[in-house]
Amino acid sequence: MVTSYRLDDLAQRIGGEVRGDPGRTVRGVATLEDAGPHDLSFLTNPRYRRAAAASGAGAILVGAGAELAGRDLLEAREPYVALAQLLELFHPQPAVHAGISPDARIGEDVRVGRDVQVGPFAVIGDRSELGDRAVIEAGCILGRDCRVGCDTRLSPRVVLYGGTQVGARCIIHAGVVLGADGFGFATSSGKHRKVPQVGRVVVDDDVEIGANSTVDRAMLGQTHIGSGSKIDDLVMIAHGVRLGPDSLLAGQAGIAGSARLGARTTLGGQAGVAGHLELGDGVTVAAKSAVFRDLPDGAFVAGVPAIDHAVWKRSLVSLKRLPELRSRLQELQTRLAALEQRLPGED
Amino acid sequence: MVTSYRLDDLAQRIGGEVRGDPGRTVRGVATLEDAGPHDLSFLTNPRYRRAAAASGAGAILVGAGAELAGRDLLEAREPYVALAQLLELFHPQPAVHAGISPDARIGEDVRVGRDVQVGPFAVIGDRSELGDRAVIEAGCILGRDCRVGCDTRLSPRVVLYGGTQVGARCIIHAGVVLGADGFGFATSSGKHRKVPQVGRVVVDDDVEIGANSTVDRAMLGQTHIGSGSKIDDLVMIAHGVRLGPDSLLAGQAGIAGSARLGARTTLGGQAGVAGHLELGDGVTVAAKSAVFRDLPDGAFVAGVPAIDHAVWKRSLVSLKRLPELRSRLQELQTRLAALEQRLPGED
C-alpha cells in the first residue's frame, strides 16, 4: 500500500510553504538522482543546485528563498529538519516485537521493563536492568549491573562491560563496546603494570553511537557522554573522558584519557584530542586535526597541533608562497651585491 | 602428506622461467628468513635483496632480470602475481562443509542456495537470500531482506543490517558492520535531530572488506562499493559514498558522507576524504593525507589538506630550509644597513 500526500498537506506538517502547485502529490522521498515524478527530493546543500535542476523529482524541498525555475517547491525555514520530519512520515519505525528470545540468556535478578525485546544469543548479566521498550538485538552481551534506559536500542553484537549505564532513547550501533578497560599502565624499569580500571561508563539520554566505536571505563569514577551527543563510527573515547551534551564526533575521531570537552563540541573526522585537556563549550576541531592544549569556549581550530582556524588558513597560504619568498630573497641578494660593488669599500 | 614440485613444473604453471637447476624440487613457500633448502622464497621488494642473498631458501622467485648469484631462480614477469598463484597451489582452500548448524536461527522465507554453510549462533533475518556455496560463519547476524551472493564468505561476527546486499565471491572479515545508520542529524537550536537513514548498502562482486571496518547505509538510495575493490581493516565508509571498482583502501582510511570516488582509487593508510567531494578515476591519496576538494582523474595527492604530491614534496623541502632562509635574510639586513650608513641621508 502506497500512501500519497499533497504538497500543501506536507507544508502544514513541517510548518513550511508551497511554491507552485499545492495539489501535487508525492509518494516518497528520493535523492535528486533517483527521484521520479511521484517523489519529493531535496536541495539542502548548494553544491547540488545543478543536480536539482536536472532532477526528475515531482517536487523539491528547499530552504527559504531558493530559486528553482519551473519547479513545484516545498519551502522550509530549516530544510534539513523538515527532511528529517518527512522521512519519519514516509518511513515510520517498524513496531517493536516485544518478547525475549528463548535463545537469549538472562542472568539472575535482572529487571526487565514492559515490552522489552531481547534477540537470540543475547546475554544479560546478573542484576542488570532493561527499561521499558528497550530493544537488545541478537548477540548483544551485557555484563553484570548494567542499566539500559527506556526506548533505547542496542543493535546486534553490542557489548556492555559490567556496570555500564546507557540512558533513555539511545541508539547504540552494532559492534560498539562500552566499558572495556582504559589504557592505564604504570611503567617501572621498562615494564608496564596494569592499573586496575574500576570505574565505569555512563551514557546519558538521547545519545547515538556509531558502529564499532569504543568508550572505555574510567580508572575510577566515570567516563561520561553527555545527553544528546551523537558519535559516528570507529570513534574512540578513552577512560575518564567527559564529553558535554549535544556534541558531534565524526568518524574515527579520538579523545585521549581524562580530557574534558564542553557542551556542543564538534570534532571532524579523524580528529584527535590529547589527554587531560580542558575544552570549553562550543569548540569545533576541523577534520584530521589534533588538539594538544586547552581551548576556550567557542574556539574553532585546525592543524596538528591545532591552532586558530583562521591562523591555520593563513599559514597554509604562507607555506604555498615559500618558493616565491626564496626567489625574492635571491633577487635582493643579487641587487645588494651590485650596490656594494659600486660603493667604495672601507678597507 | 607433502607434495613437492620441480621448478620447471612451477615455471610452467606461472608462465615463467627457471634460471638455474630446473630439476630442483620445493615443498612449500616461506619467507626469506624462515625458508630452508626445500622451500621456495621470493624477492618482490628490492628492500630485501640482502635478506635474499642470505636466505637458506632452496630457490627464489624473482622479477625479470633480477640477479642473485649462485641461486636457483624462478623468474616471472609479475612476480607478486606469481607468488599469489604459488601460494594457491601450496595452500589450497579447505573444502566448505555445507550445512546449516542446528544452532543457527533462520528467519521466515529465507532462500538458501545449494551447498551453503551457516555456522552456530548465526541469525538470518526474514526474506534474506544466501547464494550457492555462501559461507556464513559463526555469530554472523543478518537483518531482514539481505542478499549474500554466490561463493561469498562472511567471517565470524559480521553484521548486515536489514536490506544490505553483498555480491558474489566477496570476503567480509570478522567484525565488519554493513548498513548501520549514517551519521545524519538536523541541528536546530543546538539540538541534533536524527535524520532517518532509510537507504541501504550495496557491495558489488569480488570485494574484500577487512576486520572491524564499517560501511553505513545511505540516508536514501545506496552506499555503493564497486566490484573488485579491496578494503583493509578499521576503514570507515560513510553514508551515501560511492566507491568505484577496483579500488584499494588501506587500513584506517575514512571516506565522509556522499563523496564519490572513481575507479581504481587508492587511499593510503589513515587517509581521509571529506564529504560531498568528487574524485576522478585512478586517484591516489598518500597515507595520512586528507582530501578537502574535488580531484581530477589520475591525481596523486598528499598532505593535509592534500595537494599535488610533487608540490607537497617541494613544500617539505622549503620548510626544512626555513631556518637557512631566516639567516640569509638576517645577513642581507646587516649588509643593507652598512650600505645605508655609508650613503649620505637626504634629511
Place this chain on the structure above:
Amino acid sequence: MVTSYRLDDLAQRIGGEVRGDPGRTVRGVATLEDAGPHDLSFLTNPRYRRAAAASGAGAILVGAGAELAGRDLLEAREPYVALAQLLELFHPQPAVHAGISPDARIGEDVRVGRDVQVGPFAVIGDRSELGDRAVIEAGCILGRDCRVGCDTRLSPRVVLYGGTQVGARCIIHAGVVLGADGFGFATSSGKHRKVPQVGRVVVDDDVEIGANSTVDRAMLGQTHIGSGSKIDDLVMIAHGVRLGPDSLLAGQAGIAGSARLGARTTLGGQAGVAGHLELGDGVTVAAKSAVFRDLPDGAFVAGVPAIDHAVWKRSLVSLKRLPELRSRLQELQTRLAALEQRLPGED
C-alpha cells in the same frame, strides 16, 4: 562489608611513607573530585595540583617531595605504580567461575586446561587448546588450531582466526579480531588478485589488546606481538608486523605490513608507521605522526612525515614566524630600492 586500612599499613604495602597522621584510615580510592574523608585520592600529574588542594579526600597519594599543606599524605617513589597496587588491594579480581557453558560449542580434540571458563555462545574450533584458568567469555569465536595460554582472558566477542596463538596472562578486550587475512593483493592490468594469507598471529605473554583492535595474520610466517606489550582500542596491526616486547600503542595507532618495531616502542594516539620499515628499540612516535623511514634506537619523532621531535618543534616556530619574515623582506626591498635610486646607474 567495607574494609578500612590505616595509612601506615598502606605505606608498608607499597614501600612508601606517611607524611601526617599514620593512624588515619581509608576505605577506598577515589578521584580528587569524588573523594570524601574516608577515601584515599592521588596526585600523580602536576596538572591536578589545584584539584588536589581542593579535594575532600581523607588522604592523598603523592610522589616523593610533593607538598600539599595540611594534608595527610602517602608518599611513594613511584606513585603511579603504588596507585596500581592500592587499586588491586581495594578491588580484588572477582573469582573465576570455572566451567563450560552448556551453550558453548566445543570442537573436536580440543584440549581444555584446569579451571577454564567458557561462556555462552562461544565457539572453540577443532584441535584448539585452552590453558589452565583461561577465560573465554560469551560470544568468542576461535577457529581451528588456536592456542590460548594460562590465565588469559578473552572478553566477549573476541575472534581468533584459525591457528592464532595467544600467550599466558593476556587480556584481549571485546571485539578484537586476531588473524584475519592481511591486505595482500597482486595487481595486474588494474585488477587485484588476492595473495593467500597463510601465516598466523602469535601474541606473547602478558599482552593486553584494547577493544575492537585488529591484528592480521602474516602472508607467510607470523605477525608477532612481543611479550608485555600493551595495545589500546581500535589499533590496527597489519600482516607480517613484528612488534618488540614492552611496547605501548595508543588508541587508533596503525602499523602497516611487514614493519619491524623494536622493544619498548611507544606510538601516540592516531600515529602510523609505514610498511616494511625497521624501527630500533625505544622509539617514540608522537601522537598523530606518521613514520615513513627507518629509525635508530631511541629516536623520538613527530610530524608527517615524522622527523626528530626537536627539529619538528623548531619548524613549527619557523612556520609561525613566516608572516614576520615576509614583512621584513618587504621592508628590505623598499630600503634597497631607495638606495638604488640614490646611486647613479651605469647605463
